[in-house]
Each structure stands twice: as structure tokens, then as C-alpha cells.
Amino acid sequence: MSRSDATARSNRSGGRVRGTRLSGAGAVAVVLAFGAFGGLAGLAAGVAVAVGSLVLPATYAFAFGHVALLFALPSPTLRQIAAVELGLAAVLVSPMAGTDGGRRLIAATALCFVGLAAVVAPASLAVDPLWTVAAALVALVAALSYGVHRYERLRLGLLEGEEP
Amino acid sequence: MRATNRYWTTVAVGGVLVSLALLAARPVALVGAAGIGAWLLTTQFVAAERMAAVPDGVSASVSVESERATVDRELFVTFAVERDVPSGDRVEAVAPLPAAARGPDRGSRTVRLGPGDHRASTTFELTFPVAGQFSFPRPRVSVSDWSGQFEESIRCGDAPEVTVEPLGPHDLHVGRGGERATALYGEHATDQAGSGLIPAEIRRYAPGDSISRIDWNATARFDHPHVREFETETDRRTALVFDHRASMALGPEGASMLDYAREVALWYSHATEQLDDPLGLYTVGDGGTTTERHPSGTSSQYQRVRDRLYELTPTSAADDGSSGRVGRRTGRGRTLRGRLRGDDSAFAARLRPFFESTDGYVRRVTSDPLYAAVRRQRAQLRGTVWTALVTDDSRRAETLETVRLAVADGNYALVFLTPRVLYEGAGLAELEPAYHRYVEFEEFRRELERLPRVTAFEVAPNDRLSALLDAGRGERAEGAPP
Numbered sequence: 239m240s241r242s243d244a245t246a247r248s249n250r251s252g253g254r255v256r257g258t259r260l261s262g263a264g265a266v267a268v269v270l271a272f273g274a275f276g277g278l279a280g281l282a283a284g285v286a287v288a289v290g291s292l293v294l295p296a297t298y299a300f301a302f303g304h305v306a307l308l309f310a311l312p313s314p315t316l317r318q319i320a321a322v323e324l325g326l327a328a329v330l331v332s333p334m335a336g337t338d339g340g341r342r343l344i345a346a347t348a349l350c351f352v353g354l355a356a357v358v359a360p361a362s363l364a365v366d367p368l369w370t371v372a373a374a375l376v377a378l379v380a381a382l383s384y385g386v387h388r389y390e391r392l393r394l395g396l397l398e399g400e401e402p
Numbered sequence: 403m404r405a406t407n408r409y410w411t412t413v414a415v416g417g418v419l420v421s422l423a424l425l426a427a428r429p430v431a432l433v434g435a436a437g438i439g440a441w442l443l444t445t446q447f448v449a450a451e452r453m454a455a456v457p458d459g460v461s462a463s464v465s466v467e468s469e470r471a472t473v474d475r476e477l478f479v480t481f482a483v484e485r486d487v488p489s490g491d492r493v494e495a496v497a498p499l500p501a502a503a504r505g506p507d508r509g510s511r512t513v514r515l516g517p518g519d520h521r522a523s524t525t526f527e528l529t530f531p532v533a534g535q536f537s538f539p540r541p542r543v544s545v546s547d548w549s550g551q552f553e554e555s556i557r558c559g560d561a562p563e564v565t566v567e568p569l570g571p572h573d574l575h576v577g578r579g580g581e582r583a584t585a586l587y588g589e590h591a592t593d594q595a596g597s598g599l600i601p602a603e604i605r606r607y608a609p610g611d612s613i614s615r616i617d618w619n620a621t622a623r624f625d626h627p628h629v630r631e632f633e634t635e636t637d638r639r640t641a642l643v644f645d646h647r648a649s650m651a652l653g654p655e656g657a658s659m660l661d662y663a664r665e666v667a668l669w670y671s672h673a674t675e676q677l678d679d680p681l682g683l684y685t686v687g688d689g690g691t692t693t694e695r696h697p698s699g700t701s702s703q704y705q706r707v708r709d710r711l712y713e714l715t716p717t718s719a720a721d722d723g724s725s726g727r728v729g730r731r732t733g734r735g736r737t738l739r740g741r742l743r744g745d746d747s748a749f750a751a752r753l754r755p756f757f758e759s760t761d762g763y764v765r766r767v768t769s770d771p772l773y774a775a776v777r778r779q780r781a782q783l784r785g786t787v788w789t790a791l792v793t794d795d796s797r798r799a800e801t802l803e804t805v806r807l808a809v810a811d812g813n814y815a816l817v818f819l820t821p822r823v824l825y826e827g828a829g830l831a832e833l834e835p836a837y838h839r840y841v842e843f844e845e846f847r848r849e850l851e852r853l854p855r856v857t858a859f860e861v862a863p864n865d866r867l868s869a870l871l872d873a874g875r876g877e878r879a880e881g882a883p884p
Contacts, residue, residue, distance in 0.1 A: 297441055301415045304434030308426055319430055323437075330437055336517075337490040337548045339448075347444040354436035362429030372420045372432055379416075379439035383446060390403055390450035 260335050264328025265291045268303060271321040276310040283310035291329045300330040316359075327351060354378070403453045409551035412442060442551075449547035452491055453554040459486045462495050462541040462559040471566045472656070473533050479505075482523035483513045483543060490517040490548035497524065500536035500564065504529045517548060530566040537563045573864040574665050576818070578851075579844050580871045583859055603631050638679040638788050639697045641779050642667060643808075644711065645772055645793035647688045651716035652794075653825035660716055662825075662861050663792045666818050667711050670790055675704040682783075683707045684775045687717030691775045696782065770800040776808050787813050792861075794820045798846050809855045817850055817858040819843075824862045824870065833873035840870050 265288035272284025283306040291299040303326040311318060327348065334343045354375065361371045416438035423431035460483070467478040481497035493515035499505045505528045513522045530536065538561045546553035577583040604620045607627035620628035644667050650660040674681040681704060682697035693710055695703070742750045772793060779789070789808040793801060801819075808815040823839040843860070850858040860867075 297412050297415055297438060300437055300441075301419055301434060304419055304431055304437075305422065307430055307434075308422065308428050314430065319433070323433065326434075327437065330441060333549070337448075343444060343448060346447075347440050350440035350443055351437050354439055355433050358432045358436050359429065362432060368427060368429060368432075369424055371429070372424055372435075375432060375436060375439065376420065379443065382443050386443065386446045386450055389447075390454065393450065393454035 260328055261291055261332035264325045264332060267325030267328060268322060271325055272310055275318045280310045296330050296333050300326050403450060403552050403554050406551055406553055412438065412551065445549045445551055449552035452547060453545065456545050456554055457556055460493060460543055460545060460558065462543050464497060464538050464541060464559065464562055466562050466564055469564055471530060471564050473566060473568050474529055474531060476527040476529055478525060479528050480523055480525045481511065481513055482521065483515055484521040485515060488518045488520045492516060492546045493543060495541050495543040498539040498541055500538050502530060502532055502536060504531060533566050533568040535563060535565050537561050574662060575862045575864040575867050576666060576859050578859060580867060604628050605631060637699065640674050640679050640788045640790060641682045641684060641697060642670060643775055643789060643791045644685045646685055646714045646716055648716050648719040649794055649796045652822060657863065659794050659820040659825050663820055664711055666861050667792050668708055671704050671707050681707055683710060684779055685714060686771045686775045688719050689717065690771045770797060773800055773804045773807065776804050780807060789813065790816045792818045794822055795843050795846060796822055802850065805850055805853060805856055809853060814855045817856060818861050819847060819858060820861045824866045833870065837870055837874040
């Protein structure tokens with residue numbers, strides 16, 4: 239026997255609608271980009287990614303889109319990559335639309351994505367071998383994640399007892 | 403804040419993209435890994451912000467139907483989780499169970515607050531198989547962020563305590579005429595002076611008195627040797643006669659006449675133990691005496707008496723083995739009745755009704771197992787004996803004769819009676835007749851107390867007795883005769 243607040247839930251359903259719209263827009267953008275740049279094979283890949291965005295969690299669909307990108311566009315230009323990434327990014331952030339402060343969260347994620355991509359893309363062109371760029375990316379994300387972890391402990395007042 | 407399996411799965415997805423980038427030598431997969439990294443970082447940051455506010459924003463409470471419970475009886479528990487501001491985080495908490503408590507499975511005790519929910523609660527039943535005092539552990543509340551990648555557990559809320567009492571009566575009233583007795587059993591003296599601890603009197607020294615008993619202060623005051631006398635304290639030999647015949651089964655389970663009588667008997671055994679009074683136990687069933695343990699003051703005796711009292715259950719009325727048992731007085735009564743029949747004097751006419759009924763009455767009394775048990779006890783125990791008789795009021799004539807027998811030869815008796823009217827299921831449905839039956843009982847109790855050296859008490863459920871007495875007061879206030 240449990241009881242819950244139904245009024246607050248109606249706000250949540252509005253958020254889910256916005257998330258679904260964003261995900262749908264992203265899927266359409268992905269299909270169009272793949273179809274425009276990859277021909278029939280690209281169109282098929284785009285449709286597969288769009289279907290995947292409906293049935294898979296956003297992060298899995300996003301990753302699946304990049305695997306499709308590897309096979310559907312063997313040598314994409316920067317503009318082609320940007321077009322596909324735009325659609326995939328919309329799919330990635332669509333669940334955030336339904337959360338409290340969803341717009342800020344989407345903006346922060348997008349900004350972070352652009353920042354990391356801005357490091358990776360030029361570096362992968364300039365630096366050889368590629369694994370050093372991959373290692374740098376992993377190290378950067380790990381360092382930032384550790385920083386967030388330390389910030390959380392600071393918020394909880396758990397840093398005072400630690401050795402300097 | 404703890405990362406969940408979902409977080410590590412997302413990390414693995416990012417790792418797969420990095421691996422693909424290296425295997426296929428395609429930097430574009432690294433861009434995808436960067437997107438996954440951005441997702442992980444922002445969700446982690448938001449979760450850290452939210453979790454820092456959890457201890458102040460989420461509360462859990464366990465409330466019990468009553469702080470007192472009874473062994474194997476259901477106790478309703480309500481478990482509620484609340485948060486100040488509805489958010490997208492998911493809150494889950496499992497109602498904790500005290501040690502030894504039996505409750506529903508974990509799923510039935512789990513409360514969940516979905517995204518946007520403000521409050522949720524669940525109610526379930528608990529039972530305790532053993533008596534004691536139990537504390538609920540403080541509830542642990544788990545909060546997971548909207549993405550399900552991070553969770554935090556905190557303990558919050560109060561931890562109520564429950565006192566679980568054994569199955570049995572809890573509102574025992576022992577008293578007289580509705581008034582609770584304040585002292586039932588205590589120190590006792592023999593009314594004889596001698597050596598002891600309690601000063602009694604000072605008297606002049608007489609030849610033969612021990613010099614050690616001279617009170618020097620009194621001697622100086624009166625200018626002649628004086629000795630101080632003390633009250634002599636003795637151990638009181640006590641025989642507890644306990645009735646557990648079928649009639650004692652009256653009443654609801656756990657609160658029958660036998661249960662209340664047992665409580666009194668247990669208390670009595672403790673009281674005698676505290677005063678080092680030798681205690682014996684004689685239990686009486688429908689077929690006769692079921693236990694015969696003569697008075698003893700050893701420490702194991704009191705425990706054995708109590709163990710036996712705990713074991714007792716009402717016997718079956720079919721066990722009645724009283725048929726054909728005619729006592730010695732039966733023959734005397736028949737002889738006297740024969741003589742009175744042939745006597746036409748006014749004296750004989752006056753006495754005849756009493757002896758007309760004596761034959762059946764004495765046969766009935768002497769065949770009564772309670773009477774037989776006391777008679778046997780009286781035959782076996784020499785000297786002064788205090789008999790504590792615990793029975794009901796269903797056989798008043800037999801009880802009266804039994805008490806008479808118990809106090810014969812200068813002995814004493816304490817009688818604890820359970821009035822049937824206060825244990826009958828529908829007995830109190832109509833208060834007025836029930837009150838009249840109680841008044842009859844009270845008259846019987848007073849009749850017992852009119853016997854020399856007899857003290858009689860009623861043993862009853864306090865709430866029922868109070869209800870009955872209130873009804874009686876109301877009736878008297880309206881002018882009806884009590």
C-alpha cells in the first residue's frame with residue numbers, strides 16, 4: 239500500500255515528451271545525414287541507428303551510431319562528421335530533457351562534448367600514433383572525473399579529516 | 403556517492419569506442435568516446451550536487467501501531483519516505499526489522515519514490531515470536547540519480563522501540579469489591595516476643611535472661627536492669643492450591659481465568675521466595691490432584707513451582723473421577739437427619755431443613771477435587787500452614803467448605819477468586835445483569851472473609867471490572883437498588 243504525489247509527476251511527463259521530441263529530431267537528422275553522404279548503404283545505416291535510438295539507451299545508441307559511421311562513411315569529411323555528430327549528440331542528450339534543469343544539463347554536456355572533441359579532432363590529425371591521443375583523452379576524462387569526485391567530498395565536508 | 407553497474411557499463415561502451423578507433427585507425431570513433439566522456443562527466447557532476455543535499459532533503463520514518471505488543475500477535479507498522487522537494491532522483495528504502503521480528507519479504511517492505519514523487523509509504527504486519535524489548539534499526543535510504551549511474555545511501559529517521567510482552571493477561575486486578583489491594587503478602591510476625599530484629603518492648607530484667615539482652619540505655623534511664631524484647635519473625639509455611647479444572651478455561655485465548663490465576667500464583671511464588679517462606683504446590687484437575695509438592699524453602703523449589711504453573715492447562719471435565727466418593731460426614735448427616743425426622747419439637751423443625759440438604763451437599767463437597775486436595779494437604783502437614791487457594795466462583799458451596807477446612811485448627815487462608823461473569827465472552831454485553839452477578843460474587847467473597855483468618859480477593863481483568871463498576875455506579879445514580 240503506497241501513495242505518491244501525482245501532481246509533480248505531470249511535470250515529469252512533459253519532460254519526457256520533450257526528450258522524445260529531441261530524440262526523434264536527432265534520429266531524423268542522423269538518417270538524413272547518413273542518407274545524404276553515404277548513399278543507400280548510408281541510408282540503411284542511418285535507419286538502423288534511428289531504430290537503435292528508439293530501443294537502446296541513449297549512450298548505447300550514440301556508440302552504435304559511431305560504429306555505423308565507421309562502416310557507412312569510410313572517409314568522411316569534417317563537414318560530414320559534424321552533420322552526423324549533431325544528430326547523434328541530440329540522441330545522446332535527449333534523456334536529459336526530462337530532468338530538472340534539463341536545458342542547463344544539455345548545454346553543459348554539449349559544451350563538454352565540444353571541448354573534448356576540440357581536443358581530440360585536431361590532435362588525432364597532428365599527432366601520430368593514434369593511441370597517444372586515445373590515452374590523452376582517457377587521462378583527461380579520468381582526471382576531470384576525479385576532480386568532480388573531490389568536489390563532491392568537499393561539498394559533503396569529508397576533506398577536513400584527510401592528510402594534506 | 404557510489405557508481406553503479408550502469409555507470410561502469412557506460413564506461414565500457416566508451417572503452418569499446420576507443421578500442422575501435424585504435425583497431426580501425428579511425429579518429430572519428432575517438433570523437434564518439436569523447437561524447438561518452440562528456441556524458442559521464444556531466445551526469446557525475448549533477449549527481450554530486452544532488453547527493454550533497456540528500457541528508458537534509460530526504461526523511462524516513464517508522465511508526466508502529468503501539469509501542470507495546472504481544473508475542474505472536476500482529477503489530478502494524480507504517481514505513482514512510484518523504485522528500486522536501488520532488489526531483490528526478492529515485493529514492494528507495496527498505497523498512498528495517500528488529501531482531502527476532504517476523505515480517506513480510508523485502509519487496510513488501512520496500513518504498514520507492516519515483517521521479518517527481520513527494521511521499522510514499524507502506525504498511526505491513528510484524529509478529530514477534532519472543533518477548534522482550536526490541537529497537538527498529540534506523541532506516542537506510544538509497545538515492546540514485548536520474549540516470550541510474552550513481553547512488554548514495556544514508557541512514558535517517560527515528561528508530562522506535564517496541565516492548566513485546568508474553569501472551570497472557572496484562573491488566574491484572576487483584577483486590578476487593580473493585581478496589582485494588584495494595585498489600586497482599588508481606589513481612590509477618592508471630593505476635594510472640596523473643597530474639598529478632600524488630601524492637602517490641604522493654605521490660606525489667608528477670609533471672610534467667612541472658613546478660614547480652616540487657617539494654618544499657620534503658621537500664622541507665624530506669625536505674626534497674628532492663629532487657630529489650632524483639633519480635634520473633636518466623637518462616638511462614640505456605641501451600642499454594644491451584645485449580646486448573648475445565649471451568650478455568652473460560653475466557654479468550656491468553657486471557658482466560660487460568661491465565662489470570664496463573665499470574666497471581668506466579669506472583670505469589672515470587673513473594674514467598676523473597677521472604678524465604680517454604681512453599682508447596684498442590685494443583686487440582688477435574689480428576690483429582692495433579693501435583694503434590696510439599697512446602698520447601700530450597701531455591702530450586704520455587705523455580706519448580708513456577709515451571710509447573712507454566713505447564714498447567716485446563717483439564718477435561720470428562721476426567722471427573724468423583725463418583726461414589728462419600729466422605730465421613732455423609733454418614734453423620736444421615737444419622738442426624740433420621741433422628742430429626744422422629745422429633746416433632748420446634749428445635750428439630752428448625753434444624754431439619756439444614757440436615758435435609760446435608761447428605762447431598764457433603765457428598766458433593768467431599769467429592770470435589772479441590773476439597774479433597776486441601777484435606778489431603780491438611781492431613782500431611784503439621785503445624786500452622788497458610789493456604790493460598792486460587793480458584794473460580796463456579797462451585798461456591800464447595801469453595802466455602804474447602805476454605806473452612808483450610809483454616810481449621812488455627813490455620814490461615816488467602817483465597818484468590820476469578821469471577822466468571824468477568825470472563826464470559828458475552829457476559830458484559832448486557833451490563834445490568836452482569837453487574838448483579840458481580841454483586842452476588844462480591845457477597846460470596848465477603849462471606850468467605852467473614853470466616854476467621856481468611857482473606858479473599860477477586861482476580862479479574864481490570865478493564866472489564868472497571869466497565870462493570872461504572873455501569874453499576876450509573877445504575878445506583880438512577881436510583882435502582884445495587
